[in-house]
Amino acid sequence: MKNLNGVNVIAVHAHPDDEAIWTGGMLSDLAMRGANVLVVTCTLGEQGEVIGEPYANLVADKADQLGGFRIRELQKSLKTLGVRGTFLGGAGCWRDSGMAGDPANQHPRAFMNAGDEAVEQLKSIFLTHPPHLIITYGPDGGYGHPDHIKAHEITHRAVEQRNLVTPILWAVTDRRRFDEGVAVITAPTTAGWRMPQPNEIACVTSSDIEVRLSDAALAAKVQAMKAHATQLWIADGSINDTNPVAAFAPIIDPEKAPFVFALSNLITQPLLRFEHYQIGTVVNVSTRNTIEALVAGELEAGRSSNGAGDTTDGEAGADDHRGGAVSYTHLRAHETPDTPPPTTPQSATPQQAPKQQPAVQRLYRTATRGEAVAGMAWLCLGAIISMFLEVIYLGTWMFGVAVPYTIPIAFFFNMVLTRTALLWTKNPYLALIPLWVWLGGIILIAFTFSFTGDQLIGSNIRSILLMVAGALGGSWPLFVKK
Secondary structure, eight states, rough: OOOOOOEEEEEEESTHHHHHHHHHHHHHHHHTTEEEEEEEEEOOTTOOOOSSSSTTSSSSTTTHHHHHHHHHHHHHHHHTTOOOEEEEEEESSSSSOOTTTOOOGTTTTBBBGGHHHHHHHHHHHHHSSSSSEEOOOOTTTOOHHHHHHHHHHHHHHHHHHHTTOEEEEEOOOOOOHHHHHTTTTTTOOSTTTTTOOOOOOOOOSSOSEEEEHHHHHHHHHHHHHHHHHHTEEEBBSSOOOOOOOOBBOOOOOTTOEEEEEEOOBOOOOOEEEEEEEEEEOOOOHHHHHHHHHHTTOOOTOOOOOOOSSSOHHHHHHHHHSOOOOEEGGGGOOOOSSTOOOOOOOOOOTTTTTTTOOOOOOOOOOOOOOHHHHHHHHHHEEEEEEHHHHHHTTTEEEEEEEEEOOHHHHHHHHHHHHHHHHHHOSHHHHHHHHHHHHHHHHHHHHTOEEETTTSSOOOOOOOHHHHHHHHHHHHHHHHOOOO
């Protein structure tokens, strides 16, 4: 794909963590391809709850210091995604309103009550950072949060008042993909977690753009979500200073749900490999071309966005762009801006389609606890057997020359043991169990057993090299980027 140097993308979000949950994968991918991505965060998320005990007293009805703490989390998330960030009106200008009916709705700075001032602030950002693409929420804010709805409103008002023809995408959750993800999650083993009830999580029945995240984009999104440790709990066994308690949720099919997470409500949700968007502007041919070119990476650097100039109201406009969902990995730009898009979905010819990189499949499969224990047991048995053979044949002589060929074998075999262990667990400490068994066996033989007055393994250079090679090989997979 062509790079997106010179292309400006603005994502308008209500709270810290929304940028990661709703759009983290796409923003990371656009940034990796050279786009200038700016995340506008409208509040500090002061009304959020806190996962974990260490910082539980930061919440609004106690110390009321959570907003300042979440600035740090947001900064870490944005850095992970490779994007820039700013606060609407400056940090602390607008306050988290809480859910509808919360007393925080009446706060003088509650964002849900923002009017023309917030619109002017966003217009100013559009002036200094002219967008080729804008991303925010739909009219319902995704799930009805007043701040999300307000972010949608001021975004569209700012676009209209500045007479921008920039395409707008609404981040949504696709019902089919969500249900598929839930279906491959077995019951979480962490106390308090529960599976979602049918239709409990707000979703849409259709979307216009389905973004299949690359391994790199998915990894960035996961790490960005982890940065918001007060708000998000990833069930991969990881811990942090904010929440020193590990969570686990076995997954049957990692392709449909690579990870599992929960908010402070502890409702188990799949962290999908896909992100979904609806086109939030009236779409003509030029606008569709621009959106496809942006997402597919075919927009020329510095090219101004077209679109929304043909004004159509109501259902007519909706019908213009609801012709069926398109996959991110199969989007293509038309040869010229005037080339009409197909009226029905059809496959691109080999001459038209841009070269696509084959999707890299994840090797990791989340196993049940029983499977993981059995797998580790077999790996430990293999470690013991290999250790004995490597020790026994360490002193092999060939043609009057000592040939300690088991030293490189120990390196590579232990590397394989650890890499295999990582298929059964994502916890690096648990993945090193076979290596510790191997090292324990070496030490046990060196200092316990003796034959004809001599130790089976001594303190000579070959023995030392064997231990070093085995230790390096076993730990190597933890330090090499996959």
